[in-house]
Amino acid sequence: xxxxxxxxxxxxxxxxxxxxxxxxxxxxxxxxxxxxxxxxxxxxxxxxxxxxxxxxxxxxxxxxxxxxxxxxxxxxxxxxxxxxxxxxxxxxxxxxxxxxxxxxxxxxxxxxxxxxxxxxxxxxxxxxxxx
Amino acid sequence: xxxxxxxxxxxxxxxxxxxxxxxxxxxxxxxxxxxxxxxxxxxxxxxxxxxxxxxxxxxxxxxxxxxxxxxxxxxxxxxxxxxxxx
Numbered sequence: 001x002x003x004x005x006x007x008x009x010x011x012x013x014x015x016x017x018x019x020x021x022x023x024x025x026x027x028x029x030x031x032x033x034x035x036x037x038x039x040x041x042x043x044x045x046x047x048x049x050x051x052x053x054x055x056x057x058x059x060x061x062x063x064x065x066x067x068x069x070x071x072x073x074x075x076x077x078x079x080x081x082x083x084x085x086x087x088x089x090x091x092x093x094x095x096x097x098x099x100x101x102x103x104x105x106x107x108x109x110x111x112x113x114x115x116x117x118x119x120x121x122x123x124x125x126x127x128x129x130x131x
Numbered sequence: 132x133x134x135x136x137x138x139x140x141x142x143x144x145x146x147x148x149x150x151x152x153x154x155x156x157x158x159x160x161x162x163x164x165x166x167x168x169x170x171x172x173x174x175x176x177x178x179x180x181x182x183x184x185x186x187x188x189x190x191x192x193x194x195x196x197x198x199x200x201x202x203x204x205x206x207x208x209x210x211x212x213x214x215x216x217x
Binding site (some may be wrong): 007008010011012014015017018019021024025026028034035037038040043044045048049052053055056057059060063068069071072075076079080082083084087089090091094096 | 132133135136137139140141143144146147148149150151153154160162163165166167169170173174175177181183184185187189190192195196199200202203206207209210211213214
């Protein structure tokens with residue numbers, strides 16, 4: 001009885017994690033530009049991995065394993081936002097996105113204000129390209 | 132019941148990997164490709180974790196961490212050196 005419940009939960013977690021991956025794949029195929037694809041792509045990296053690791057923990061059932069899985073997940077949780085930030089930033093700077101799909105661009109005002117403050121005589125659309 | 136769930140999950144993972152591969156091959160810009168590579172690595176990591184859960188061993192934990200490191204370093208490096216489109 002107990003074993004059956006655990007197996008059923010494991011099955012649910014495995015299929016849920018796989019569905020997250022499929023959602024990311026379909027999002028990559030269907031969405032029109034970089035920023036919308038980034039929105040879809042982060043699903044399996046955090047929630048999908050969490051579901052798979054929970055399935056692992058349920059099947060292996062040892063307390064020693066739990067910190068290892070937690071470290072594995074927290075590491076992913078720390079690195080995914082950094083890489084997403086870098087990719088989104090590079091995409092914004094190098095114009096790898098479709099502006100006509102944006103309903104609002106709050107960063108644009110800030111960038112222009114900063115550019116005009118730093119060099120009043122310069123063209124405000126020209127952005128400094130240091131990191 | 133477990134076998135059916137495993138087959139379904141594996142099929143879904145294969146579908147996701149194929150979608151990511153299509154975007155890697157087709158992707159209009161290098162950032163799209165990097166993003167798709169991240170999704171492919173996450174899918175591979177999910178498959179490794181599923182293998183560990185189903186067969187009840189721990190051989191792939193290090194590989195799982197290594198895959199996330201590779202995805203992180205790869206996407207940060209490419210994002211750093213990407214050039215202007217226009």
